[in-house]
Amino acid sequence: MTKKLMKGSEAIGEAAVQAGCHLFFGYPITPQNEIPEYMSMRLPQVGGTFVQAESEVAASNMLYGAAGSGERVMTSSSSPGISLMAEAISYLAGAELPVVIVNIMRGGPGLGGILPSQSDYFQATKGTAHGDFRLLVLAPWSVQEAANLVQDAFDLADYYRNPVLILGDGLIGQMMEPVEFADSREPIKVLPPKTWAATGHNGSKPRSVINSLFLDPEELERHNFHLKEKYDRMERDEVRYEAHGLDTDYDVLIVAYGTVARVCLTALEELAEEGVKVAMVRPVSLFPYPSAAVREAAAGAKAVLVVELSMGQMIEDVRLAVGRSKPIHFLNRVGGMLISPDAVIDKIRAIEDGSSEEVRHA
Amino acid sequence: MLETVFSRPDALRDVTTHYCPGCTHGTIHRLIAEVLDELGVRERTVGVAPVGCAVLAYNYFETDFHEASHGRAPAVATGIKRARPDLVVFAYQGDGDLASIGMAEIVHCANRGEKVTVVFVNNAIYGMTGGQMAPTTMPGQVATTCPLGRDVDMAGHPIRVSEMLSTLRTPAFVARASVHTPLLAVNAKEMLRRAFSYQVAGRCFSLVEILSTCPTNWGIPPAEATTWLEKNMLPYYPLGVFKTPERGSREPLPLEG
Known part of the structure; x- marks a missing residue:
């Protein structure tokens, strides 16, 4: 195992x-x-x-076609491109592929900008496309x-037969950091063979039809x-x-x-040196959302601060987790503007001196 | 001793289809199934069903199948074939699916030279949704969204898909056939056999456009529908091979067979 300096985008491709x-289709x-670009060089x-x-x-x-054949497959895009993929993502979820x-988010709405943003949280976690499904x-x-x-x-996608979205921003894609890849890697789940894949029907297994159409309402x-039931298992595990x-x-x-969250961690460390006591919960899975962890951590605080590069999207999940039990404050920049540790x-x-206004409840 | 001279192809399932009386989807399904049987590729064939009248095609073929979203069958077929080049992959599409919402996908699939086969059923109307104007609807033809007939000044002229695709430089097999007479059905099967054979040989993209009747949405009895197709569609949509990987695309060839 050796460390290699890689750009985020390259590391995502190599991983x-x-x-x-x-x-890879993109x-x-x-x-x-x-x-x-990395995949066009690397895959051959x-x-x-x-x-x-x-x-x-x-x-x-x-x-969708490649996944239905049982092969591991990936695409990447950025916000407006994910909107264009939304229909297919609904079919992928419906057909359980x-x-x-990967969504490297940029600012929106519309063509928006090309700089880092977290404005697709709702799209990723709540309303990717039509129909009742989750990523x-x-x-x-x-x-x-x-x-x-x-x-x-890839393991989670295979295990749940569900699309998995990696939600990053332009910083993740562009920054260079040392990366280490294990020499060999075991799947994090026990993965059954993909007997459902449509790879030809010769009588050795039932006919495979990759499909999300259920005209019978009871069947749908x-x-x-x-x-x-699958999404519930994700929330549990x-x-x-x-x-x-x-x-x-x-x-x-x-x-x-x-x-x-890295910017916030810098702020947290600087404040700790001054004796100001701040803690942080950083959600890594956005669906399933770590609601219990946020709720329990909030119980020990006087106030909660949500920091986002959006007009307030993840904060809705924090409010669902915390309710009215604690005052919630919000700090954001948008449009590609970033938040500095000093701003945090x-x-x-x-918040400590009472001059920050808490967000109002509906 | 009795000899079986006619039976259901192995590649066709023993089920009743939902197609209307006088529609030729059933005939076209059978021809495809016969070709898959005769080429011996049924067990490694994967079909792609469209959105449109053939949305349930996966219920009728005894092969593995993918449903595709509206117009995207050539992209889905591309994904399957790139993932598993050993499979024989065909997409089955109607004119709204292929020539309207899916125009980008079919053009680029053909232009990349994907080694897949597309069966394009052109009946000059949207069937499943109830008879709206299609990109292939004839000038003056009445449809539910052009109740006074297709006005070419407003809606443009019908798109000739085979001619258009045959202008691409990438080698391909592109042909137009019809199944409204027994002789033409035999010819259509030959076009399908050639199309699939090129794929099996790993040669090129192939597309067979097949003219079809839609008595239900044309609003005429099946026998008259055949006459209507001959009189109105055949002159505008000439049958023949438009392009082969051996020959370029400049001149349409006369109808073969």
């Missing part, structure tokens, strides 16, 4: 290859072009296939974690309940988060995810 993903969009080296599709619409449907999708959503805060989560994502209802400073007393609990420190001081 996929090492997880056995030999198929379409150019900033700020994630380094992922398809391992006998894999890279296709530059004519659109995100086509790329996501190629993904395992795929890994398993993982949000890395470092290049190493991005690589690890991509590899885990059963299918919806079956999917829900796949919650991931990281806690900082919960083992000592703290006045303020920060909740932040992705690269923003100032906000914490404002």
Whole structure:
């Protein structure tokens, strides 16, 4: 095992290859072009296939075809491109196909901007597309974690037969950090053979039809309940988060995810030196959301601070977890603007001296 | 001793289809199934069903199948074939699916030279949704969204998909056939056999456009529908091989066989 300095986008691509993903379908969009570029170079080296599709619409449907064949497959895009893939993602969830999708978020709405943002939290966790379904959503805060989560994502996708979304921002894609890949890797789940794959029908197994169409309402209802049972299992078994400073007393609990949480950690450490007690819960899985962890951590704080690069999206899950039991404060920048550790420190001081206004409840 | 001279192809399932009386989807399904049997590829064939009248095609073929979202069958077929080049992959699409919402996917699938076969059923109307205007609807033809007939000044002229795809430089097999007479059905089967054979040989993308009747949405009895197709569609949609990987695409060839 050696450490290698890699750009986030390259590490995401390499992690996929090492997880056995030999198929990539994508379409150019900033700020994630380094992922398809890396795959177009790397996949032929391992006998894999890279296709530059004519659109995100086509790329996501190629993904659907390849996944239905039982092969590990990935695509990546950025916010507007994910919107174009939304229909196919709904079909993937309906037909229960395992795929890994990477969204390197940029600011919106519309064409928006190309700089880092967290404005697709709702899209990723609540309303990706039509129909009753969920994605398993993982949000890395470092290049190493991005690589690890991509590899885990393939196992989780296969295990649950469900699309897994890696939700990053432009910082994750562009920054360079040392990354370590294990020489060999065991799946994190016991993975059954993909007997459902449509790979030809010679009588040795039942005919495979990859499908999300259920015209009989009773059958569709059963299918919806079956999917829900899967999402319930994810909520039970796949919650991931990281806690900082919960083992000592703290006045303020920060909740932040992705690269923003790193900024918050810097602030938290600087404040600790001054004796200001702050803790943080960093959700790593956004669905399933670590609601219990946030609730329990909030119980020990006087106030909760949510920090996001959006107009307030994850904060809704924090409010669901915490309820009205604690005052909740909010700090954000949007449009590609970033939050500095000093801004977090100032906000914490404002909470402590009472000059920060808590968010109003409906 | 009795000899069986006619039976259901192995690649066709023993079920009743939902197709309307006088529709030729059933005939086209059978021809595809016969070709899959005769080429001996049924067990390694994966079909892709469209959104449209053939949305339930996966119930009728004794092969593995994928449903596709509206228009995306060529992209789904691309994904399957790239993942498993050893499989024989065909997409089955209607004119709304292929020539309207899915135009980008079919053009780029053909242009990349994906080694898949597309069966394009052109009946000049949207069937499943109840008879709306299609990109292939004839000038003046009445449909539920052009109740006074297709106005080419507003809706443009019907798109000739085979001619258009045959302008691409990438080698391909592109042909147009019809199944409204027994002789033409035999010819259509030959076009399908050639199309699948090119795929099995790993040669090129192949597409067979097959003209079809839709008595239900044309609003005429099946026998008249055949006459209507001959009179109105055949002159505008000439039958023949438009492109082969051996020959370029400049001149349409005369109808073969």
